[in-house]
Amino acid sequence: MKTKARKAEEALFKGLMVVSLLLILSVLAGIVIVITMKGASSLSWAMLVETPKGGYYLGKGGGIANAIVGSFYLAISATVISILISLPAAFALQQDFSSRKFANFTRLLLDVLWGTPSIVYGAFGFIVMVYFGIRASLLGGIIVLTLLMLPIMIRSMEEVIRTVPLALKETAYALGATRIETTLAVVMRQALPGIMTAVLLAFGRGIGDAASILFTAGYTDYLPRSLFEPVASLPLAVFFQAGTPIPEVQDRAYTAALILLFIVLMVNIVSRILSWRSSKYIIK
Numbered sequence: 001m002k003t004k005a006r007k008a009e010e011a012l013f014k015g016l017m018v019v020s021l022l023l024i025l026s027v028l029a030g031i032v033i034v035i036t037m038k039g040a041s042s043l044s045w046a047m048l049v050e051t052p053k054g055g056y057y058l059g060k061g062g063g064i065a066n067a068i069v070g071s072f073y074l075a076i077s078a079t080v081i082s083i084l085i086s087l088p089a090a091f092a093l094q095q096d097f098s099s100r101k102f103a104n105f106t107r108l109l110l111d112v113l114w115g116t117p118s119i120v121y122g123a124f125g126f127i128v129m130v131y132f133g134i135r136a137s138l139l140g141g142i143i144v145l146t147l148l149m150l151p152i153m154i155r156s157m158e159e160v161i162r163t164v165p166l167a168l169k170e171t172a173y174a175l176g177a178t179r180i181e182t183t184l185a186v187v188m189r190q191a192l193p194g195i196m197t198a199v200l201l202a203f204g205r206g207i208g209d210a211a212s213i214l215f216t217a218g219y220t221d222y223l224p225r226s227l228f229e230p231v232a233s234l235p236l237a238v239f240f241q242a243g244t245p246i247p248e249v250q251d252r253a254y255t256a257a258l259i260l261l262f263i264v265l266m267v268n269i270v271s272r273i274l275s276w277r278s279s280k281y282i283i284k
Helices: 002-042 045-049 065-092 100-115 118-131 138-162 166-174 179-207 234-242 247-281
Strands: none
Touching: 002 247, 045 065, 045 247, 065 138, 065 179, 065 234, 065 247, 100 138, 118 138, 138 179, 166 179, 179 247, 234 247
């Protein structure tokens, strides 16, 4: 009886896993199909390389090059800054460099920040910018996106680094390596695929977020020429164009969403390829 009950329980949970997987794949396929069908009709070379012209929001000529370039400006800059801060912070939370109580308390704070809605980051950035008399700009958007990415990147990297076998570190120490040498030569290589995944996760959150940059980065039809000018982004292009009553402009909103979806998918594919190629450093 117990054997039959266990087999039935195992079959039940396997069925639930299959159903969950199919549900997730169906949602993903539905998003891709709907966005592609709605956005492909307005996709053109002009949409990719031109900025909005006069009457663009009334259905006339122009494109969303300002939003595409602006999204890369924001996301790539914030990602680079976040990596420079997150990687040392993730290593600092390891047992070799900090006490357990301090590390656990820091992890709790980072988890709280990770779960904080992005609009809160935007409101915080807006209040600080108003206090210092700073207008909405590329710099403001980069700073807020960096704050948004940091808890995601630090916690993800830190969890990956914690999975590195302790025996590898002890072997390196036994051979005379210092903590820094062990961290860079052993732990970094072992955790490299996971670190890439953490960077991807943060980048995807940053390039697709609209609430945090709504008041801090602003929006413009032009390409920014300095850090202190407003900058457009694809999420806000979708937001503003989808809210208009003109069908042609609404279709362009779906085109912007399609481009954003394509960028995220390509980043995922490239990240998987890089992660696979770097897996040769993993000791199994």
